[in-house]
Amino acid sequence: MPNLPKRKVGIISCSGEELDWGTVSRVATRLVLERLRQEQTVTLCLPLFLAGGKDERAFARFYPTIAVDGCPKLCAAKATAAYSAEPAARVVVSEIAARYPELKLEARRRLGPGGMTLARKVAEEIAARVDEILGSPPQARTVRLNEDAAAEAAPVVACSCQSGGLPVTMVEVAGSPVAIVALGPIMEQIAALNGMADEELRDKLLQTVKVYNAIPAEQEAQYAEALWREFAARRAQR
Ligand code: SF4
Known part of the structure; x- marks a missing residue:
């Protein structure tokens, strides 16, 4: 799992x-x-x-x-x-x-x-x-x-940030490093999907990442490419 x-x-x-x-x-x-x-x-x-x-x-x-x-x-x-x-x-x-x-x-x-x-x-x-x-x-x-x-x-403070807990992975998108939240667990989920063609996996990966990350519409193709590159590299190591 x-x-x-x-x-x-x-x-x-x-x-x-x-x-x-x-x-x-x-x-x-x-x-x-x-x-x-x-x-x-x-x-x-x-x-x-x-x-x-x-x-x-x-x-x-x-x-x-x-x-x-x-x-x-x-x-x-x-x-x-x-x-x-x-x-x-x-x-x-x-x-x-x-x-x-x-x-x-x-x-x-x-x-x-x-x-x-x-x-x-x-x-x-x-x-x-x-x-x-x-x-x-x-x-x-x-x-x-x-x-x-x-x-x-207890002191009264305006901001008590302790947010976090989600893993973040840096991915190069169109030549710039971008932080992608929860990419590791998402890729594990996608990798566990059996019987899907690569094209479907690629689309599923992008859609799942979009649930947790704001992806500009005009950059969607670049993100899709970068995410798939990352996924393919991890899959090759398994
Ligand atoms: S920030 Fe908004 S919800 Fe909070 S006390 Fe002020 S007006 Fe009310």
């Missing part, structure tokens, strides 16, 4: 600096990544996503994502849907905050005890969505956040 990358969930947090709920969304995301579901999640940087980060967009197409937004404007969810794929789940801080009116936030950059408790509630909701998506039972090693005093000291 091809060695496809381990399935993870990508968490995309909104980057709002204007609202304290935006801060809560980022703190909650970090709590999930660093404490609740370390092994099952990675984060994707929304500003990089919007700027056209190919790895980020490819990841969001390849893996299920959870958009974590501060308010009903749903910036992260909309960006994910527009640039990559519909998120598998959405978590909106303002909706969770409405359930706990007693939890008051101190300030945008310093959440205080009420804000940190709200961030923990949001983090637990995100973790529950991760478990649903991966079809796994609640994690036995879940850290009880309300017992973890260190969480209060």
